[in-house]
Amino acid sequence: MNDDGDDEQSDTEELRSFGRRHGRPMSARQAKLWATVLPRVAIDLKSATPAGTAALFTSSVSEIWLEIGFGGGEHLIWQALHNPHVGHIGCEPFRDGVIKVLDAIDTRAIANIRVHADDARDVLRWLPEGSITRAFVLFPDPWPKRKHLKRRLVNPTLLAALARVLRLGGQLRLGTDIGDYARTMLMAAQHETRLHWQAETANDWRKRPLDWPQTRYEAKAVREGRNSCYLQFERI
Ligand SMILES: C[S@@+](CC[C@H](N)C(=O)[O-])C[C@H]1O[C@@H](n2cnc3c(N)ncnc32)[C@H](O)[C@@H]1O
Numbered sequence: 376m377n378d379d380g381d382d383e384q385s386d387t388e389e390l391r392s393f394g395r396r397h398g399r400p401m402s403a404r405q406a407k408l409w410a411t412v413l414p415r416v417a418i419d420l421k422s423a424t425p426a427g428t429a430a431l432f433t434s435s436v437s438e439i440w441l442e443i444g445f446g447g448g449e450h451l452i453w454q455a456l457h458n459p460h461v462g463h464i465g466c467e468p469f470r471d472g473v474i475k476v477l478d479a480i481d482t483r484a485i486a487n488i489r490v491h492a493d494d495a496r497d498v499l500r501w502l503p504e505g506s507i508t509r510a511f512v513l514f515p516d517p518w519p520k521r522k523h524l525k526r527r528l529v530n531p532t533l534l535a536a537l538a539r540v541l542r543l544g545g546q547l548r549l550g551t552d553i554g555d556y557a558r559t560m561l562m563a564a565q566h567e568t569r570l571h572w573q574a575e576t577a578n579d580w581r582k583r584p585l586d587w588p589q590t591r592y593e594a595k596a597v598r599e600g601r602n603s604c605y606l607q608f609e610r611i
Contacts, residue, residue: 389496392528393444393516398471408477409470416480416490418464420501428506429462434486436462440509441502441540443495444528446591448476450513453588455488461509463488466495499536507540513550514592514603527559531566538569541610546573548587549606552596557604570608580604 401409418431425431428439439462445451451465465488467473473492480488491498515528529549537547547570549560564570574580583589583605593603 389494390526392518392526393468393494396468396470398469401470401474405474408474408481412477412481413473413490413492416477416488418489418491418498418501420491420497424501424503424506428503431464431489432462432487434459434462436460436487438462438508439464439506440511441495441498441507442466442511442513444512444515445476446472446514448472448479450511450588450590451476451488452479452483452485455485456483457586459487461487464491464498465489466491466493466498468493496533496536499533499540502540504539505542508542508545509548510537510541510545511548511550513548513590514552514596515556517551517553517556519553519555524559527556529556529560529563531563534563534567534570538567538610541569543610545610547608547610549608550583550587550590550593550603551606552593552601552603554604557606560604560606564606564608569610571611573607573609580606 429436437460440454442451442463442465445465445467446469448465451463455463465476470492473490476488476490479485512529518524518526541547551557551560561572564572581602581604583603587605596603
């Protein structure tokens with residue numbers, strides 16, 4: 376696929392929602408992290424899902440959160456450090472981002488992160504129903520061109536998959552700095568009766584909650600003068 380998102384996928388296949396997977400060639404240290412840390416923390420989707428998903432983690436965890444498209448991992452690492460009782464599954468196909476998280480896992484001895492270095496939709500199909508208490512999709516690729524809108528990751532199919540894996544009372548957080556994508560997200564959520572948008576006042580979606588650290592893409596939006604939307608849904 377080229378960076379423009381034009382590939383030869385047929386309409387019946389799941390459309391690719393991400394751009395490039397590789398940046399610069401890996402340094403020796405990065406290659407070592409990839410070869411030694413990733414196999415230790417990667418989720419094996421060929422294995423049967425463990426009866427209790429908490430068994431995926433070596434540290435003792437009481438619930439599982441899922442982050443889709445963690446980019447440079449700022450939010451994932453922050454949440455893992457601030458919520459040691461939670462097992463965090465992060466999904467990201469962009470190798471440079473995965474390496475940043477592997478580096479943090481290695482240097483900061485983080486035991487409560489598992490990684491899928493590929494498409495999160497594979498993990499969603501693999502996870503048992505009701506196994507997740509929080510899910511995050513933060514600043515997904517905007518795919519602004521009209522012909523690429525169908526590549527937007529957040530759509531009714533993704534929300535249905537998230538509603539399946541979220542436990543009753545669990546929470547889904549979606550963030551975007553693109554007004555038109557916020558509309559896409561809310562329209563998709565209207566189709567999904569198992570997700571209830573929790574906003575009661577404008578500040579509920581205009582202000583980032585204190586336990587939602589800023590990501591690299593949000594920081595870029597701030598620098599470029601764009602406001603962001605912080606959408607929170609309860610699984611009902
Ligand atoms: C615009 S970046 C935002 C990264 C990060 N969440 C942030 O806010 O800084 C979107 C990320 O989503 C990832 N992504 C896109 N489609 C994905 C998918 N199907 N599964 C997992 N990650 C995906 C991309 O590789 C990219 O790193």
